[in-house]
Amino acid sequence: MLRFTVDALAPVDLAGARIVIGASPAAQLRLPAEVARDEHVVVSEGRWVALATLDIDGASRAAGDSGPIGAGVTLGFGAMRVVIAPAPAGSLVSSPAHTASLALELVRGLLGANAAPSFEVERGPVPGAKRVLPPPVASLVIGRGDEATWVILDEDLSRTHAEIQRGWDGVTIVDLGSKNGTKLDGARIAEPTPLRDGMRIELGNVVLRFRDPAERHLRGGTVPEVVKRNVVAAIPAAAPARSPWPFLIATAVAGLAVVGLVWVLAT
Numbered sequence: 001m002l003r004f005t006v007d008a009l010a011p012v013d014l015a016g017a018r019i020v021i022g023a024s025p026a027a028q029l030r031l032p033a034e035v036a037r038d039e040h041v042v043v044s045e046g047r048w049v050a051l052a053t054l055d056i057d058g059a060s061r062a063a064g065d066s067g068p069i070g071a072g073v074t075l076g077f078g079a080m081r082v083v084i085a086p087a088p089a090g091s092l093v094s095s096p097a098h099t100a101s102l103a104l105e106l107v108r109g110l111l112g113a114n115a116a117p118s119f120e121v122e123r124g125p126v127p128g129a130k131r132v133l134p135p136p137v138a139s140l141v142i143g144r145g146d147e148a149t150w151v152i153l154d155e156d157l158s159r160t161h162a163e164i165q166r167g168w169d170g171v172t173i174v175d176l177g178s179k180n181g182t183k184l185d186g187a188r189i190a191e192p193t194p195l196r197d198g199m200r201i202e203l204g205n206v207v208l209r210f211r212d213p214a215e216r217h218l219r220g221g222t223v224p225e226v227v228k229r230n231v232v233a234a235i236p237a238a239a240p241a242r243s244p245w246p247f248l249i250a251t252a253v254a255g256l257a258v259v260g261l262v263w264v265l266a267t
Helices: 096-111 213-218 225-234 245-266
Strands: 002-006 012-014 019-022 041-044 047-050 054-056 059-061 066-068 073-077 080-086 118-123 130-132 138-143 162-167 170-175 182-184 200-203 206-211
Touching: 012 096, 047 054, 096 170, 096 213, 170 182
Parallel strands: none
Antiparallel strands: 002 012, 002 080, 019 041, 041 047, 047 066, 054 059, 054 073, 073 080, 118 130, 118 206, 138 162, 162 170, 182 200, 200 206
8 A cells, every 4th residue: 555645735545456646537646637637647566657747756757657666756746746655554545535635625725725615605694704614624613602613693593503624534514413403405414414516505594605616626617717816827837949059059069170170180
């Protein structure tokens, strides 16, 4: 089993005969499309195989190159770094939710601060009010009591009505035993339930809308322009084309020098 650590995010431990790193939804380690091809690198039998150009331990490598993982190797995708090393003894394979959440966090990093998951009040005492969920690990308790971290003064809410958590396994919501219950898209929930972009959250008479620009981006949906601007800076610029003239001139000068030396020796 191997451990994959992307930038400063929580690592994921993966096992399998063939682990694909790339932007495809089917990749075992999914990276943003701004920095990776659908299938960019394959890891198999303790070796990496490049399917497209990237940096390996600081050196540029071409498609078709390969090498051992050994004690560890660092892959560079533009400004993004993926460190691959053997997983510590006793490690467990990361859950699909964990690896999916990693992809979201990477996209959030590219899109910038405006891409954080957020909530907007659609119905209630403060319509239009918004609350952004901080980076993991974070918790937000919604209710009408002072114990809540997001206080909404509505008599249909319990003092601590529901809790939202943003962790390395994604964003989830759980009802805290409220008297009027919590519904997601019309269905009442009793257990911690994952939140997805656009979901409608009913807390008694209060209605919230969940927004996650990173998830929308991964699905190929549109995101606000204020969010998109950060992506441009994250895409590595293409190296400028090199002119052949300096090499040709240097070759010609060297040739003339050799001819001159031969003429001097001959006379």
